[in-house]
Amino acid sequence: MTQPPPPPPPNEPPQDQPSQDQPSQSQPPQSQPPQGGFGAPQDPPPGGFGAPQDPPPGGFGAPQSPPPGGFGAPTPPPPAQGPGYGYPQAAPPAAPPQQPYGYPQTPPPPAGGPGYGYPGPQQQPQQPPYGYPQQAPYQAPYPTVVQGAGGGRKFNSSVVIIVAAVVAVALIVGGGVLYANSSGDDSRNNSSDTTGGGTGGKDDKDDKGDDTPSGGGGKEKVPSDTSSKVLFQVPAPAVKDDLSVTTVGSWLTDKVYAKSGNAEIVGYDPESGAKLWTIPLPGPVCLASRHTNDADRTAIVYEPAMPTKDAPSHGCSEVAALDLGTGKKLWTKTVKSGDQKISLGNVTVSGNTVAVGSTSGGAGLDISTGKSLWAPKPTDTCYDSGYGGGDALVAVRKCGEYGSNRQLHIQTIDPRSGKVVSEYEMSSGIEYASVVSTNPLVVAADVGDSAGDGSGISDFFSIDNKTGKLLTKISAPGKKYAAKCDGITKIEACSQLVVGNNKLYIPTEEHDGGAEYSRTNEIVAFDLATGKQTGERADAGDGYNISPLRMDGGNVLAYKRPPYDKGGQVVTIDGTSFKETKLLENPATETVRDAETSMLPDYAEIMYSGGRLYMSQVYARKPSSADDTEYLAVVFGTN
Structure with a gap:
């Protein structure tokens, strides 16, 4: 399961082969997009490609010469793994460059080192990026909490939940009006942390283990023409001081595509890109739940102030609930241990409960009111390191000291009371676990x-x-399979894998394809009852690399990362026959492909629903020059 490094700008097609949708024009591989080239979703620059609603004359696809450098040329994104957005640990070093699929690649060095919840000495961390909290000294779990009676997680007054603000004003920008209810398509695709991995939740509410049909029943339709175009794009927010800030978090409902920016959450019309509302924040978003509930509400953790060079972090201490339908921040709270605010390392949503956790404390809060529901029960040697949400709420509870004495308890808990419903004790010595x-x-x-x-x-x-x-127990050697999880710093941060039909779907590592110099891989399935492979395989095809995105009823939706001369694809894989059907194929135009390949499943946020593909970054940084333009999100759609 080699962890892919961030890709460099994609290679050019051969010089004697012009790009497919635009006149032939050479572009150096390291070039960056021109200022304003890809365009804002509301006011795209003249001639901007992919402009929403009313594009200017000669817009996307017109036979005109593209601006020098093309739009969307990628810059190296932040590391795909490491201490996790907003968590108070050092940022990992940048990964080495990577060639596009279709070329031989050199695997990155393995990540290592202790992390989340490790009580002993650690290596000296590197300087984290702008907006990334600094390494906090280790705190004993719950230093002020005393053991409560019954249930295991009854609220204890020693963990003080402080109300910081209650905001109930909708921030509708430019007089934008939210659209009426749509036709009821339930195929929502919430943010999957920093990637396209699915872990249940509303998108997958028809896919509940043994109750799920063994294939079929998908709501995504095959269009008459699978060729896509750029519907709109969101420019990257301005960032100062040549550093970066986190922009983690994206969600999709029937009416809104919401995306985290620099100290704000913005709601867009999911087809046109018209801005519907903006929720301003005093500091950057650190963490975002990948789940929404049935009322289109979710939760985030953010900093109380903007970082500066002198104060690069103010701690990820503020937790807030958001109503994505109205564009409101419902409430903001903090969790304290004694007199100190806790810097939170995990946030998730299950039903009407927001669960937040860290090595120093946590809480269960009502998503509508912010009312405290429960707090994890502390002991001298145990604490909840975090939670997984969606259809159920699961805690990963750590007991014992680091090393051979460590034992993880996987607890399914009642979201409203915090009562432990069931518990599985993992073998001693396993330090980290992730909820898939x-x-x-x-x-x-x-x-x-x-x-x-x-x-x-x-x-x-x-x-x-x-x-x-x-x-x-399913053995998945890293040399064979390409899924990944960041259990060191986050509990719910797995990507490139999905669960449905009582099966686990994961991609293989890439290997040589049939054509010369080509690379490819497959998606395979494991039975969750027996642990054995089912024999089902979905091939990516020469030059492509396939990753699961989410379940669609009994079918698997997957994204295909393209070779250097083609556009990416979204396919649906029938859950019974494993027949693969193409739903969308992006343009092979060089500038479009450059933008697409800067946002890929191993480090970006990818969602697909209703014939539209949403791809977005989880970091924003200052362009390397005044002539460069970077993009926060790009949205493709079929006719």
Whole structure:
């Protein structure tokens, strides 16, 4: 499971082959897009390609010469893994360049080092990027919390939940009016942390383990023409001081595509890109739940002030609930341990509960009111390191000291009361675990640090979340499979894998394809009851690399990263026959492909619904020169 490094700007097609949708024009591989080239979704620059609603004359696809450098040329994104957005640890070093798929690649060095919840000495961290919290000294878990009676997570007054603000004013920008309810398409695709991995939730509410049909039933339709075009794009926010800030978080409802920017959340019309509302924040977003509830509400964690060079972090202490339908911040709170605000490392949503956690404390809060529902029960040696949400709420509870004495308890808990419903105790010595899915319950871990590739996965554990019984253990050697999880710093941060049909779908590592110099891979399935491969395989095809995005009923939606001379694709894989059907194919035009390949599943946020593909960055940085333009998001759609 080699953790892919961020790609460099994609290679040019051969010099004697012009790009498909524009006149032939050479462009150096390292060139960046021109200022204003890709355009803002509301006021695109003259001639801007992919402008929303009313593009200027000669817009996208017109036979005119593109601006020098083309739009969307990627810059190296932040690391795909590491201490996680907003978590108070050092940012990992930048990964080496990577060639586009279709060329041989050099694997990155394995990630290593202790992280989340590690109580002992650590290596000296590197200077984190702008907007990234600094390394905080280790705190004993829950230093002011005393053991409560019953239930395990009853609210304890020693963990003080402080109301910082209650905001109930809709911030509708430019008089924008929210659209009426749509036709009821339930195929929503919420943000998958920093990537396209699915873990249940509203997008997958028809896919609940044993109750899920064994294939079919998908709501995504095959268009008459699968060729896509750029519907709109969002320019990257301005960033000062040649540093970067986090922009993690994107969500999709029937009426809104919402995306985190620099200290704000903005709602866009999902087809035209027209701005519907803006929620301003005093500081950058650190963490974002990948889930929404049935009322289109979600939660974030953010800093209380903007970072500066003198104060690069103010701590990720503020948790807020958002109403994506109205564009309102419902409330903001902090969690304290004694007199100190806790810098939170995890936020998720399950039903009407927001769960936040860290090594120093946590809380369950009502998503509508912010009312405290429960707090994790502390002991001298145990604490909740974080939670996975969606259809159920699962806690990863750590007990014992670091090393061979460590034991992880995987607990399904009632979202409203915090009561433990079931519990599975993992073998001693496993330090980190990630929640892949909460219903059915699947957990990933790197047992004995045997993955060896920084993926965080050597094995998957399929658990009955009603009884806590282990159903099966699935071995997934890093040399064979390409999924990854960041269980060191985050609990719910797995990508390139999905769960449905009582199966686990994961991609293989890429390998030589049939054509000369080509590389490719496949998606394979494991049975969650037996742990065995089912024999089903979906091939990416020569030059492509395929990654699961989410379930669509009993079908699997997947994204295909393209070779150097083609556009990416979205396909649906029938859950019964495993037949692969193309839903969307992006333009092979050089400038479009450059923008697409700067936002890929191993480090960006990717969602697909209703014939539209949403791709966005999780960091923003200052362009390397005044002539360069960077993009926060790009949206493709079929006719």
